[in-house]
Amino acid sequence: MPTEARSREKESRPRDPPPIGLRERKRTRTRLMIQAEALRLFAAHGYAETTIEAIAEAAAISPRTFFRYFPSKEDVVLWDEYDPRLGELIEARPADEPPIESIRALIRETLSGLQRRDREQLLARVRLLSSVPELRARFFEAQSGGAKMISAALAPRPNLPDERQLRLTAAALSAVVTDAIGQWDEDDGKTDLIRLFDASVDDLIAGMRQLHSDATPTR
Amino acid sequence: MPTEARSREKESRPRDPPPIGLRERKRTRTRLMIQAEALRLFAAHGYAETTIEAIAEAAAISPRTFFRYFPSKEDVVLWDEYDPRLGELIEARPADEPPIESIRALIRETLSGLQRRDREQLLARVRLLSSVPELRARFFEAQSGGAKMISAALAPRPNLPDERQLRLTAAALSAVVTDAIGQWDEDDGKTDLIRLFDASVDDLIAGMRQLHSDATPTR
Amino acid sequence: MPTEARSREKESRPRDPPPIGLRERKRTRTRLMIQAEALRLFAAHGYAETTIEAIAEAAAISPRTFFRYFPSKEDVVLWDEYDPRLGELIEARPADEPPIESIRALIRETLSGLQRRDREQLLARVRLLSSVPELRARFFEAQSGGAKMISAALAPRPNLPDERQLRLTAAALSAVVTDAIGQWDEDDGKTDLIRLFDASVDDLIAGMRQLHSDATPTR
Amino acid sequence: MPTEARSREKESRPRDPPPIGLRERKRTRTRLMIQAEALRLFAAHGYAETTIEAIAEAAAISPRTFFRYFPSKEDVVLWDEYDPRLGELIEARPADEPPIESIRALIRETLSGLQRRDREQLLARVRLLSSVPELRARFFEAQSGGAKMISAALAPRPNLPDERQLRLTAAALSAVVTDAIGQWDEDDGKTDLIRLFDASVDDLIAGMRQLHSDATPTR
DNA sequence: ACGGGCGGGACTGCCCGTTGGT
DNA sequence: ACCAACGGGCAGTCCCGCCCGT
Numbered sequence: 001m002p003t004e005a006r007s008r009e010k011e012s013r014p015r016d017p018p019p020i021g022l023r024e025r026k027r028t029r030t031r032l033m034i035q036a037e038a039l040r041l042f043a044a045h046g047y048a049e050t051t052i053e054a055i056a057e058a059a060a061i062s063p064r065t066f067f068r069y070f071p072s073k074e075d076v077v078l079w080d081e082y083d084p085r086l087g088e089l090i091e092a093r094p095a096d097e098p099p100i101e102s103i104r105a106l107i108r109e110t111l112s113g114l115q116r117r118d119r120e121q122l123l124a125r126v127r128l129l130s131s132v133p134e135l136r137a138r139f140f141e142a143q144s145g146g147a148k149m150i151s152a153a154l155a156p157r158p159n160l161p162d163e164r165q166l167r168l169t170a171a172a173l174s175a176v177v178t179d180a181i182g183q184w185d186e187d188d189g190k191t192d193l194i195r196l197f198d199a200s201v202d203d204l205i206a207g208m209r210q211l212h213s214d215a216t217p218t219r
Numbered sequence: 220m221p222t223e224a225r226s227r228e229k230e231s232r233p234r235d236p237p238p239i240g241l242r243e244r245k246r247t248r249t250r251l252m253i254q255a256e257a258l259r260l261f262a263a264h265g266y267a268e269t270t271i272e273a274i275a276e277a278a279a280i281s282p283r284t285f286f287r288y289f290p291s292k293e294d295v296v297l298w299d300e301y302d303p304r305l306g307e308l309i310e311a312r313p314a315d316e317p318p319i320e321s322i323r324a325l326i327r328e329t330l331s332g333l334q335r336r337d338r339e340q341l342l343a344r345v346r347l348l349s350s351v352p353e354l355r356a357r358f359f360e361a362q363s364g365g366a367k368m369i370s371a372a373l374a375p376r377p378n379l380p381d382e383r384q385l386r387l388t389a390a391a392l393s394a395v396v397t398d399a400i401g402q403w404d405e406d407d408g409k410t411d412l413i414r415l416f417d418a419s420v421d422d423l424i425a426g427m428r429q430l431h432s433d434a435t436p437t438r
Numbered sequence: 439m440p441t442e443a444r445s446r447e448k449e450s451r452p453r454d455p456p457p458i459g460l461r462e463r464k465r466t467r468t469r470l471m472i473q474a475e476a477l478r479l480f481a482a483h484g485y486a487e488t489t490i491e492a493i494a495e496a497a498a499i500s501p502r503t504f505f506r507y508f509p510s511k512e513d514v515v516l517w518d519e520y521d522p523r524l525g526e527l528i529e530a531r532p533a534d535e536p537p538i539e540s541i542r543a544l545i546r547e548t549l550s551g552l553q554r555r556d557r558e559q560l561l562a563r564v565r566l567l568s569s570v571p572e573l574r575a576r577f578f579e580a581q582s583g584g585a586k587m588i589s590a591a592l593a594p595r596p597n598l599p600d601e602r603q604l605r606l607t608a609a610a611l612s613a614v615v616t617d618a619i620g621q622w623d624e625d626d627g628k629t630d631l632i633r634l635f636d637a638s639v640d641d642l643i644a645g646m647r648q649l650h651s652d653a654t655p656t657r
Numbered sequence: 658m659p660t661e662a663r664s665r666e667k668e669s670r671p672r673d674p675p676p677i678g679l680r681e682r683k684r685t686r687t688r689l690m691i692q693a694e695a696l697r698l699f700a701a702h703g704y705a706e707t708t709i710e711a712i713a714e715a716a717a718i719s720p721r722t723f724f725r726y727f728p729s730k731e732d733v734v735l736w737d738e739y740d741p742r743l744g745e746l747i748e749a750r751p752a753d754e755p756p757i758e759s760i761r762a763l764i765r766e767t768l769s770g771l772q773r774r775d776r777e778q779l780l781a782r783v784r785l786l787s788s789v790p791e792l793r794a795r796f797f798e799a800q801s802g803g804a805k806m807i808s809a810a811l812a813p814r815p816n817l818p819d820e821r822q823l824r825l826t827a828a829a830l831s832a833v834v835t836d837a838i839g840q841w842d843e844d845d846g847k848t849d850l851i852r853l854f855d856a857s858v859d860d861l862i863a864g865m866r867q868l869h870s871d872a873t874p875t876r
Numbered sequence: 877a878c879g880g881g882c883g884g885g886a887c888t889g890c891c892c893g894t895t896g897g898t
Numbered sequence: 899a900c901c902a903a904c905g906g907g908c909a910g911t912c913c914c915g916c917c918c919g920t
Contacts, residue, residue: 023903051885062906067887100429133360140359141352144397164398168419169426171394178363179387200387201430207388208427210319211420270912281879286914461880489908500883501909511909538867571798578797579790582835602836606857607864609832616801617825638825639868645826646865648757649858708889719902724891 028081031069034059038076039124047077047132074138077128082113086146090153099154103170104201106150107177108194115193123189130185140178147174176200247300250288253278257295258343266296266351293357296347301332305365309372318373322389323420325369326396327413334412342408349404359397366393395419466519469507472497476514477562485515485570512576515566520551524584528591537592541608542639544588545615546632553631561627568623578616585612614638685738688726691716695733696781704734704789731795734785739770743803747810756811760827761858763807764834765851772850780846787842797835804831833857 037058041050052073056063070076089109093102114122129139147170155163180196256277260269271292275282289295308328312321333341348358366389374382399415475496479488490511494501508514527547531540552560567577585608593601618634694715698707709730713720727733746766750759771779786796804827812820837853 052887053885063886064888064907065905068905071887073886098429100426104430136363137356137360140363141356144355144359164402164419165422165426168395168398168423169429171398172391172423172427175390175394176387179383179390183383200383202432203384204387204391205427205430205432207319207384208391208424210317211323211388211424213421213424267912271914272912282914283879284877287877290914292913490910491908502883502885503881505910506882509910536867538864542868574801575794575798578801579794582793582797602840602857603860603864606833606836606861607868609836610829610861610865613828613832614825617821617828621821638821640870641822642825642829643865643868643870645757645822646829646862648755649761649826649862651859651862705889709891710889720890721892721903722901725901728891730890 027069031079032081034061034066034069035076035079036121039121039128042077042128043124047128047135074135077125077135078138078142080114080125082110086110086149087153090150093154099151099156099166100169102154103150103166103173107173108197111177111180111193111197119189123185126181126185126189130182143174143178144171147171172204173201176204246288250298251300253280253285253288254295254298255340258340258347261296261347262343266347266354293354296344296354297357297361299333299344301329305329305368306372309369312373318370318375318385319388321373322369322385322392326392327416330396330399330412330416338408342404345400345404345408349401362393362397363390366390391423392420395423465507469517470519472499472504472507473514473517474559477559477566480515480566481562485566485573512573515563515573516576516580518552518563520548524548524587525591528588531592537589537594537604538607540592541588541604541611545611546635549615549618549631549635557627561623564619564623564627568620581612581616582609585609610642611639614642684726688736689738691718691723691726692733692736693778696778696785699734699785700781704785704792731792734782734792735795735799737771737782739767743767743806744810747807750811756808756813756823757826759811760807760823760830764830765854768834768837768850768854776846780842783838783842783846787839800831800835801828804828829861830858833861 034055038050038055041054041058052063052066055076056066059066070079086106089106090102093105097105129135148167151163151167151170155166177197180193180200183196183200184191184193253274257269257274260273260277271282271285274295275285278285289298305325308325309321312324316324348354367386370382370386370389374385396416399412399419402415402419403410403412472493476488476493479492479496490501490504493514494504497504508517524544527544528540531543535543567573586605589601589605589608593604615635618631618638621634621638622629622631691712695707695712698711698715709720709723712733713723716723727736743763746763747759750762754762786792805824808820808824808827812823834854837850837857840853840857841848841850
């Protein structure tokens with residue numbers, strides 16, 4: 001669930017080695033705290049019915065400060081602390097792995113990490129994503145952005161035909177993730193997310209096999 | 220580009236055969252007029268910089284009336300007059316056609332129709348979708364909704380494994396549409412949209428072939 | 439005390455003769471009510487210490503509505519109901535009157551009208567103008583705008599040398615008004631405003647006589 | 658262009674002869690640098706569109722530090738390094754010069770100094786003053802404050818009728834300055850500012866001659 | 877159906893006070 | 899002592915909802 005980064009360059013500009021880690025860590029802790037309070041209120045009273053002011057009060061901060069940690073109300077649902085790690089994960093992939101398999105592996109790792117800790121909270125977020133249209137929309141956006149980022153990072157030679165193929169496959173796998181999450185939500189998180197994802201990938205493979213590849217032009 | 224229907228019940232209320240067509244037609248004309256003015260202003264001053272009030276003034280209506288025709292500012296970009304036709308198109312498909320091929324055919328028909336008339340306006344809308352994150356998000360949402368609707372309509376036996384396969388394939392093809400539109404935008408609409416779509420489908424097929432289907436569990 | 443008119447054309451566009459007067463009258467009454475509450479709170483707790491929210495609460499409206507009646511917090515002090523009348527007053531001047539005398543007469547009429555009713559409230563506003571820098575600044579702006587408007591309206595042949603002379607004299611008389619108001623404030627409104635204005639005009643005339651008119655270049 | 662002094666006490670506190678000049682000089686250099694960056698951004702993107710944060714980034718300081726050098730965003734346009742010199746200039750006037758002529762001479766000297774160096778930058782500032790209402794307002798305020806200061810300094814015997822005369826004349830000449838600057842802006846700085854000022858003074862003198870000085874009371 | 881009035885909530889920008897680090 | 903980061907507060911704008919009269 002990668003969140004868009006608007007103008008975060010300043011924060012990641014590593015000027016002083018010691019404070020950067022510490023400061024960033026502190027920010028992450030605050031973000032987690034705010035998110036926890038927000039999700040609690042959303043579950044109790046609903047997303048639309050919970051105002052920023054209420055969240056701020058619950059988190060013992062001012063409304064103004066809320067927006068310093070999350071650019072919008074939606075982002076408090078979208079954000080998770082593993083987003084920024086994506087870069088490291090990509091670089092950790094073996095160089096000789098086929099890029100498309102790398103994408104699948106990255107997705108599985110991310111899903112697995114998300115599921116492992118905060119399973120309850122993840123379920124709460126997923127429920128919101130499923131039920132609130134604006135959040136669902138933002139989630140699609142984030143997925144798409146993540147797919148684009150991954151495919152760009154893995155494309156050996158940018159702007160060649162290969163990159164489009166990689167990008168499309170990544171987008172398709174993102175759609176599979178979304179669908180798997182939807183299924184996970186529908187059975188209340190009882191099934192393992194990875195299992196749902198794997199099965200859905202197989203289904204998509206089977207589905208795509210039924211499409212012949214020499215398409216005839218329209219009309 | 221199917222738009223979500225938030226509170227459409229009121230429109231379908233008057234079940235009188237004669238007026239329904241005429242009234243609906245008049246509404247559509249007004250909608251088209253408002254949309255044209257809005258897109259003109261968006262292109263001139265930017266999406267965020269154009270207020271509903273400015274659109275209303277340009278369209279010679281009151282701000283209040285704007286919301287009678289479009290449920291939100293975003294919808295004035297998302298909406299097009301071919302959306303509601305989707306149902307008819309689905310029913311027009313031959314019964315013996317494989318569902319997955321039906322989806323591809325439906326997409327091609329829709330893209331072709333969109334491209335044929337209002338090419339310039341379509342390009343304006345696409346530019347907005349590409350550049351304004353909130354619109355892009357809503358567009359993904361709409362795409363996803365459309366895919367879900369089509370797959371539900373075409374699934375012979377609902378809630379069986381087959382439906383998931385159909386749904387996933389439809390979602391993947393939606394992602395292809397989005398990517399094709401992105402390419403179309405980048406070369407300023409010079410290439411034929413259908414051609415871009417077909418080529419991208421082939422690319423996706425090729426990409427998916429590189430995924431082996433017996434996935435091993437994570438870690 | 440003319441207030442700037444940002445985009446008020448819509449309001450003054452007389453579409454339906456009957457409602458326009460009534461509606462506008464109602465708006466004026468509401469504006470007066472809000473202003474009265476605001477001035478009361480400003481006098482009690484100070485300008486900066488009084489929030490829009492407090493004013494809105496005192497006036498039994500929402501903060502949002504406050505901004506429908508006054509474009510900014512400053513305007514609630516600047517505005518008075520005689521501002522829009524200026525146009526009528528200008529046209530009421532005899533055509534054969536020397537324009538510069540017309541300006542003096544207009545100022546005297548306006549001051550007299552302001553002083554006659556709401557003397558206490560006028561004093562309250564003047565006190566704020568004198569003590570709050572931002573309000574003083576806005577007041578100068580409004581004075582200057584009014585002077586420019588009057589001289590433009592009275593200039594027989596626009597863009598001729600005469601217009602500059604008229605404009606400068608109007609600006610100088612505006613400065614006299616400001617000074618007279620300052621004196622009025624300092625002696626707590628005991629002296630008649632018109633008298634202060636007249637005396638100050640005489641003083642300015644005397645002062646200007648001491649300037650020789652063939653200026654020598656600097657250095 | 659005298660700027661109001663809000664909280665200048667801190668600067669004048671260190672009465673140590675050696676550091677005062679140096680420190681102050683350094684501060685002035687920083688101020689000039691910030692101002693240059695700000696004016697550049699204002700010209701490029703507009704005043705309202707340029708945030709303090711953007712200025713701070715361009716000047717390589719923190720937003721908080723911006724406010725250490727300028728009390729508000731407006732002041733970055735209003736301020737110029739010649740403001741504080743006004744006191745010296747006043748004292749340099751010959752003691753036997755008529756005060757009113759001293760005022761005129763002071764204005765001419767100041768305008769001449771401003772115009773001589775940074776003509777381009779002065780034009781940029783003037784353009785902003787003309788086009789942004791809030792800046793225009795603050796400029797009037799500053800002008801008025803300067804006039805009051807000069808007249809107070811030159812009045813031989815304070816609080817006598819003479820002082821009012823002096824004050825009013827200074828205010829009128831300030832209005833002339835404002836108008837001359839407006840004319841200068843309109844012809845893009847092609848004409849000499851002093852010439853415009855002198856001609857406008859003559860126009861005002863001529864205009865004031867048309868006012869008879871024995872005003873009849875109102876009503 | 878249309879217009880208008882009003883309310884409310886998200887969000888931004890300016891500005892200030894404090895703290896901690898150099 | 900200067901300065902960066904942080905948190906807070908308020909003005910102001912925009913989208914969008916509801917209710918009323920026509």
